[in-house]
Amino acid sequence: MTTLGTASAAPGEIDTGRLPVGEARDGSEVGLPVAVINGQADGKTLYMQAVSDGDELNGLGVIRRLVPQLDPTKIAGELLIVGITNYYAFQVAEHRNPIDDTKLNRAYPGSKTGTASERIAAATFDAAKQADLVLDLHQGSTSCMINETRVRCGTRHRLHRDCLELAKVFGCGHILDQKGPDGQLARAAPDEGVPTIDPELGGAVGWDETSIRKGVKGVFNVLYYYGFLDGNVDPEPQTRATGFEQYGSPAGGLVDFEFDLGDSVRRGDTLFKITDPFGTVKERVTADSEGIFWRHRRLPQVATGEYVCSLGTNLDEY
Template structure:
């Protein structure tokens, strides 16, 4: 049977009306408790005349908290007079995962940022991805998606993006990073499977895109949050949707890193308890011991030694000590001048 292309989601908020409004996207879902029910996804829209349209998202993964709080604070505090154009804000876009505090939805195991462009007749998470791809993104010029490391890992405080190959688009994207100006900025090259992520839909539809990694480990990092809180108004002014108040401070300097997807990743080669030998943000060299995995069921065995295969700076580190074969333990980046 041919897939239905029209989204089944409905919005309680008119995306085109002037002013400020909030409500829910209704995701149809039939369950044991509600045969004809729907899942509420909070949405807010602020519109004031002509100007760029910008989509702000957080909560694609429910265990990433800084971005959710960042956008909830924004939607409560922003006024129509502050805006020139339109903001569409989804502070908890994968609502079931947000409610459960889990990376994926407990309803359908849906990882929203791996399901684009979605499916109008699919699972609830696929339907949300389809709505973003088919309804929201075609209406906006920019999309900024706020992530953290989640329960399983922790990042240096950073904004990041997959570097476009086209020079003008690359320059525009680097401009986002410099305006947001987290302590660190990460350019990713060589990513595979990007078409299944939000960035793939943004690329296909010509929408400028930037994301973040605001800490992680399933906790709320106040220092990293404050840096993002200062950076968001700069970013929104940079793209022209937030009016200047005449009192803006200059963006601080950000340290740039290049991460080549598929390289610089260190994976567990045994199952057990990880004794990490390096810290987040530390410079390491090829051959250096990254950590050892201890075997709790056979504690008399020598632990498995895991080494770095290249030089770099640790930009990502696994949080739980318990690990298994195939888990990502570390990711390395190389400092670059931009």
């Protein structure tokens, strides 16, 4: 029998339930929606979660499309799934948990007696530690971003090669291989011996169909490659960036981008220009390095110093 919260499944069964993480302001119990898929045969355990940030919905789009396609009688191993991780932020469609103004993916490994976010992190981290592999499904918030997978443990970590292999298998096409901030699940779980990646499935307001399809394919790649399902996957080479440069605006105004997402950029190329409301160019910003146009803001209006775009740099093929 495999259990996660109130979900419990015998071999060859699937069940859904709730993972208790505390109480809301009205005293009602808060439980995260979870699913357990217990394969008919023995095998590895995969933990997967989505909506760690409350406005990042593409991962949830992946899960709701993936689970109905899985037949536990044809699976070897177990899948532990949390469909909506940042419960409070999801309810109000915000990035951070409004109860404690915290970005949940900075709270791992969490605390069972801590803040609302720390309690969610502790409960989901307990589940993640049971696994052999972890997928933490994200997206580039509501900005515009390429589909990519992040390896966050750092190149000197003992599990770096395992995490990098998992990212290659997932197969978004691009990998950001750069040590992440403290408190990320993809930082904390490798310290417990569990290879973990952070697929960033584009960036959107609501659903993005292309990114959801890519995410579903990525999870199936993992299921085939690691033996959960019968079949073969030959991982394709990925473009890897080990650097990530962010650019802000030197002036207030309206942004015109000179590149599309995924385009190659040379050092000195104009990334964007800032105009006034009448089209007069006020400033031009050029690339400091060669790279890939990785991410940019969604809205055109900017204030001085406000984030505009990012490049993936230090590129190679993995």
